[in-house]
Amino acid sequence: MATKNSELKNTCASIAGQIGRLLDETFSQLEALAASYREDLELLLETDGVIGARDLQPGKQRMVRALANAHPIVSSMGVVIDTGVTKALPHWVECIERGADGEIYTTKNGVIPWRGAFYDYLNADWMSLPREGHRRVAVGPYVDLDRYLLTLSCPIQTEERFLGVVVGDFLLDDFERLLAPLLSKVDVDGGVFNSEHRVLVSNSATFPVGELVATARLKGKRYPCGDVGWYVGIA
Numbered sequence: 001m002a003t004k005n006s007e008l009k010n011t012c013a014s015i016a017g018q019i020g021r022l023l024d025e026t027f028s029q030l031e032a033l034a035a036s037y038r039e040d041l042e043l044l045l046e047t048d049g050v051i052g053a054r055d056l057q058p059g060k061q062r063m064v065r066a067l068a069n070a071h072p073i074v075s076s077m078g079v080v081i082d083t084g085v086t087k088a089l090p091h092w093v094e095c096i097e098r099g100a101d102g103e104i105y106t107t108k109n110g111v112i113p114w115r116g117a118f119y120d121y122l123n124a125d126w127m128s129l130p131r132e133g134h135r136r137v138a139v140g141p142y143v144d145l146d147r148y149l150l151t152l153s154c155p156i157q158t159e160e161r162f163l164g165v166v167v168g169d170f171l172l173d174d175f176e177r178l179l180a181p182l183l184s185k186v187d188v189d190g191g192v193f194n195s196e197h198r199v200l201v202s203n204s205a206t207f208p209v210g211e212l213v214a215t216a217r218l219k220g221k222r223y224p225c226g227d228v229g230w231y232v233g234i235a
Helices: 002-047 058-068 125-133 172-183
Strands: 074-081 092-098 104-106 137-144 147-157 162-171 190-193 199-202 231-234
Touching (some): 002 162, 002 190, 125 162, 147 172, 162 172, 172 199
Antiparallel strands (some): 137 147, 190 199
């Protein structure tokens, strides 16, 4: 029994470690992008106090390179500049997406005319939490038009002002496919949960994806996946 418990713990810790490394790798890329946007915007704000859409275009090429070099599970990246920062625009959104063939293009959702009415960017958790907490966050799963996403978000901020966020998305389906073979090695009911104890992926119908789980049901040890509140838990 002791050997079996030790194997279970090692397996859960290994899964948590792999997820943590994936998150850290992606956050490192997003934080580098956020730093470059901050440098660009800070200089412009110091010189003329306003930012136009043209000033944000150079950042797109850096984002394209970052997505091309990101882990294959990162399906898209984007930058959202907060209200009041850009001249003559309520806010700025630039999104790129990586297709199945590896090609990178402007995200299809970005060219849907009514998308802005469907989705409130400025009050989304991946925008509001970095704005309020001045820290990186991981949010989801949530519905984005026709798909479920997990989003990592890093603030763009100067010492005095929050300017926006840089984000990277995982498709929930891809995240499940990545982790299913690993979780199949866990011989009890378990899964990966977010900071709200919502199921991201599991190995059992006991924990349906998206369900908010009472912590009392997770009787085993929790294995943290990095510093954003995600963890591997078992019944």
